[in-house]
Amino acid sequence: MSMNKICIIGGGPAGLSSAIKAAESGFDVKLYEMGEIGDNVRCAEGFIDTLNLLEKPEAGIRFKVKEMLVRCSDETYKLDVSPIRLWMIDRREWQRHLADKARSLGVEILENYPVTPDILKKMKDEYLWIIDGSGVIPVTSRLYNFQWFYTKNCGVTFQYLIEGDFTFLHEKILAGLEPRYTGYYWIFPKGTYQANVGIGILKYEGQVLRHELDRILEKEGLTRDYGYTIKQAIGGLCPNVIPHKVVYDNIILIGDACGLTSPFHGGGIDLACISGKVAVEAVLEERVDTYKQELLKIIGDKLSLEQELVNFWEAAGFELVNRLLKRFSKYKKFPYLIMNPAKYSQQLITLLKILKNTEGKSKRVH
Ligand SMILES: Cc1cc2nc3c(=O)[nH]c(=O)nc-3n(C[C@H](O)[C@H](O)[C@H](O)COP(=O)(O)OP(=O)(O)OC[C@H]3O[C@@H](n4cnc5c(N)ncnc54)[C@H](O)[C@@H]3O)c2cc1C
Known part of the structure; x- marks a missing residue:
């Protein structure tokens, strides 16, 4: 086994970001994609860089989103999102661009190559590290029998x-x-x-x-x-829940395979890209055992605050959420509170506390 060989499964945002980072770091990288790059996209194609950690997409941008309309009962609230890094993109075009970039850095991309659990077993002997960005339900879970975890912990669309x-x-x-x-x-x-x-x-x-x-x-x-x-x-x-274990022998889970979409709005492109890079850094610095901790240092606050928002939403019910939108949607910082909660964590926690105390619970309407 060459100590420099990394295998990546999946040509989505997670796998491609990982491949680029690995090639830039000097690894010999092979990426296996079951279809053709950009073919198997399940996404509304809103690219939101919630943590301000990513580059603006280099290809595929359809437009910069300036306003978000929120329809609730008979009202439509207008949120000014022009300062937020949010674009509508064509993922196929964007991913193909990323694949070209990866190839230009020396990544070998094998398309129409589905990795089965049996193939994965063999790959484990061939590669130093395997990075699994095969989305949901990932091939690693089929080899180690934890597919159930994803269907139990997810939003459905x-x-x-x-x-x-x-x-x-x-x-x-x-x-x-x-x-x-x-x-x-x-x-x-x-x-x-x-x-x-x-x-x-x-x-x-x-x-x-x-x-x-x-x-x-x-x-x-x-x-x-x-x-x-x-x-x-x-x-x-x-x-939307990170599995307890994210490294199986020499396999590292990234992106959706690592349970990484926002519990609040389901967005996962940004988390896929971030986790892909963090996984490669962990390999590079020979500290894969701390991969999950390193990842949580970056995205942990965001995920827990978003979960708080969901808990609040569930407890408060629709009518209260509607009243809150009416009251707060005109404030300039409001879009940040809901789209980039980690950045305004203190304000958000204080706001949720006040609301819980002053508004009380209202019954959910069915
Ligand atoms: C309906 C819907 C709408 C969404 N809208 C948004 C949105 O607007 N904004 C946002 O940020 N997020 C959105 N998401 C979430 C987002 O699409 C995912 O979080 C993101 O695609 C995860 O990237 P990934 O690379 O981990 O996985 P994927 O994008 O799923 O990529 C996995 C890749 O692996 C390949 N693959 C799978 N199995 C194998 C195998 N065995 N061997 C080889 N290759 C394999 C697949 O073909 C695919 O190319 C949405 C999700 C859904 C379902």
């Missing part, structure tokens, strides 16, 4: 790609809250004539998401009658 006139959301994205579930729906345009329209439920209670989304399309006027056409439907899990 369903999304359509819709064609039609989205000029009403020029430089904007829309998120909608409803009393029927803890979660939200989104309309994320990819330009003027296409949008990802989906629903994500943070605590899944057996809802049929396709039916829920069809109802939302009616409500938002995004049906055939108004000139909108569904082009594609996808479902997907957003794993």
Whole structure:
């Protein structure tokens, strides 16, 4: 076994970021992707750099998001997100660009190469380290039998790609809250004539998401009658708890495989990129046993505050959340509180405490 050989599984944001970092650090890198790079994307394609740690995407940007509309009951709140590092991107284009960059640094990318548990077993002898960025459900969990962990600890989503006139959301994205579930729906345009329209439920209670989304399309006027056409439907899990163990022998989990999406909004592109890089640093500095700790130093506060927000949301119920939006959405810092909670952790904790005490609990409306 060469001491310099690293194998990466998965050509998503986690695997590609890891591959680039590993090649830049002088490793001999092979990346295995089961399809073709950019083909297997399950995403609303909002790239948000919540911790200000990433480069602006070098390719695939559709537009910088300037405003976020939040629909709640009959109200629509407007949040100014222009200072927040949030772009709508085309992930296929972005990932292909990252793959080209990786290749130019010497990474060998093998496409149409699904890594099975048996192949993974053999790879363990061949490579010094294997970095598993194969998303949910990752191949490592199939070898070590912990697939159940991901289905137990995740948000559940369903999304359509819709064609039609989205000029009403020029430089904007829309998120909608409803009393029927803890979660939200989104309309994320990819330009003027296409949008990802989906629903994500943070605590899944057996809802049929396709039916829920069809109802939302009616409500938002995004049906055939108004000139909108569904082009594609996808479902997907957003794993939001980090497994107790993130290193299995010489395999390191990154990105979704490491349970890394926001418990609050399901975003995981940023966490995938960060974890991919941190994993390589751990290998480089020969301290893989502290990989999880190092990762938590960077993203731990963000994740726990986001979990706090979800707990608050669940306890408070829809009506109170609506009242809070009414009261606070006009404040300039409000978008930061919900999209970059770690940066404003003290303010957020104080606010949640005050609200818990003053507003009390209101019953959830079904
Ligand atoms: C509907 C939906 C909407 C979302 N919207 C957003 C959003 O707007 N913004 C955001 O930040 N996050 C969003 N997310 C989350 C985000 O998509 C993920 O967190 C992110 O893609 C994780 O990146 P990853 O590289 O870990 O995994 P993935 O992007 O899933 O990449 C894994 C790659 O590994 C490959 N692969 C899988 N198995 C194997 C195997 N056995 N062998 C070889 N290759 C394999 C796959 O083909 C894929 O290319 C959304 C998720 C869903 C489900």
